[in-house]
Amino acid sequence: MEKVIEIVSLTKKYKNGRGIEDICLDIYQGDIFGFLGPNGAGKTTAMKIMTGLIRPDRGDVRIFGHSITEAYELAMAEVGCVIEIADSYPFLTAYENLKQQARYYPGIDNRRIDEVLELTGMLKYKKEKPKKFSLGMKQRLGLAAAILSRPKVLILDEPLNGLDVEGMIDVRNMIKHMAEQERTTFFISSHLIHDVELTCNQIGVIYNGKMLNVDTTENILKNYATLENYFVSEVEQNGRV
CATH class of the missing domain: 3.40.50.300 (P-loop containing nucleotide triphosphate hydrolases)
Known part of the structure; x- marks a missing residue:
């Protein structure tokens, strides 16, 4: 191993x-x-x-x-990580937050963004903004960002x-x-x-x-x-x- x-x-x-x-x-x-x-x-x-x-x-x-x-x-x-609080841009939608992050990694398309939103149970909130999210939803979005690049x-x-x-x-x-x-x-x-x-x-x-x-x-x-x-x-x- x-x-x-x-x-x-x-x-x-x-x-x-x-x-x-x-x-x-x-x-x-x-x-x-x-x-x-x-x-x-x-x-x-x-x-x-x-x-x-x-x-x-x-x-x-x-x-x-x-x-x-x-x-x-x-x-x-x-490596993907979430340390302490999962941060996001409060005035961008969940989808836009991940789109922003995707710019750092080659080969991340819109389908992958939907896939990680689906995996973390956030797909139905993709057009909503994190400023209205509960702590748990912010945490899910942070996890979606952490797994975006398939670490x-x-x-x-x-x-x-x-x-x-x-x-x-x-x-x-x-x-x-x-x-x-x-x-x-x-x-x-x-x-x-x-x-x-x-x-x-x-x-x-x-x-x-x-x-x-x-x-x-x-x-x-x-x-x-x-x-x-x-x-x-x-x-x-x-x-x-």
């Missing part, structure tokens, strides 16, 4: 003592990796480094073998935030479909244990900026019955030191 993301000794400390310390991870093609941890555990910090938004104090991230710190454009060439890797920070039950199911199905059919690799952060359990096939627990453990969802459920039991057990053993 091809190694797609390699995270080596990733460290970033803020003045308040928060941040991440010595995170190491390997993620392979077609994996849906769940980065699970409470708010403030360091998930967004790690993902901002992975997408080049902030620089690490030390360590590196390689995507398809390219270093994010030394060869940023090569590393990010096949091989998607880095999604809390992608189910603000979605209603129907939205969560839609997005979960979309993620699974892309991983199975297109061999897209996902790196997804969440503090929603149930969603990670239902969506991801690999799970890493982060707590107070440190990786506690990485295992397959299958193993975890076999040994602990639920992801919640596993999370509590990991934190009890390793986290509160």
Whole structure:
């Protein structure tokens, strides 16, 4: 199996003592990796480094073998991402927003724009403007923009935030479909244990900026019955030191 993301000794400390310390991870093609941890555990910090938004104090991230710190454009060439809030132009329609984005990528035609709107359940709102959208609809539009260029890797920070039950199911199905059919690799952060359990096939627990453990969802459920039991057990053993 091809190694797609390699995270080596990733460290970033803020003045308040928060941040991440010595995170190491390997993620392979077609994996849906769940980065699970409470708010403030360091998930967004790690993902901002992975997408080049902030620089690490030390360590590196390689995507398809390219270093994010030394060869940023090569590393990010096949990556789509949504970090924190999905941004859009409030006075353009959903369709026009994606049309605008399509200019950055060769070979994205109007049919592809309709296709990603359909995939994210936004086709019926294509002529509406995001300034009137709920948080969940903005999130769906952000996901549509992230998958527009058919990236091989998607880095999604809390992608189910603000979605209603129907939205969560839609997005979960979309993620699974892309991983199975297109061999897209996902790196997804969440503090929603149930969603990670239902969506991801690999799970890493982060707590107070440190990786506690990485295992397959299958193993975890076999040994602990639920992801919640596993999370509590990991934190009890390793986290509160």
